[in-house]
Amino acid sequence: MSSFSDSAHVGSAPGSAVVPAHARELAARLSALFEKDRGIVVRLSGAQRRLRHANDRLRPGVMPDAFGPIKDGTPVAVLAALGEIHGQIHRAFCEYQSACEERRQLAVDVGELAAGLTDALCAAGFDRHDARRVDVHQLAQAWPASTGEGWR
Secondary structure (H helix, E strand, O other), rough: OOOOOOEEEEEOOOEEEEHHHHHHHHHHHHHHHHHHHHHHHHHHHHHHHHOOOHHHHEEEEEEOOOOOOOHHHHOOHHHHHHHHHHHHHHHHHHHHHHHHHHHHHHHHHHHHHHHHHHHHHHHHOOHHHHHOOOOOOHHHHHOOOOOOOOOO
């Protein structure tokens, strides 16, 4: 991974290229998207865990007393439990599907910003290989905090 010093010079010789402000802004935006992605992954993991849990509750469902005693031969408790599990599965699946779509859209934004950052660094004199390997979090640290205006 290429590293950038606070003076914003990289390359084989110090001072061979200066990171333009626009590239630092793009790096900051990418860094923020990567943080957003972490949150989506947490949501995906939670939804997956809830799906597994609900599915595990269904496994013993083939036995009449799996959800508690049946009174008077009426499977009301079983039907109620199955309805509850159905709702859990439906909600977890919807959350999982929503998070997947959000992550897909985020991947498009990341791809566009990454290409823009690579182009900006190459225009500033960076080698394409080094530009693609840049540590966006480190590069973004030098970018002033933004209010997010103009960000997607």
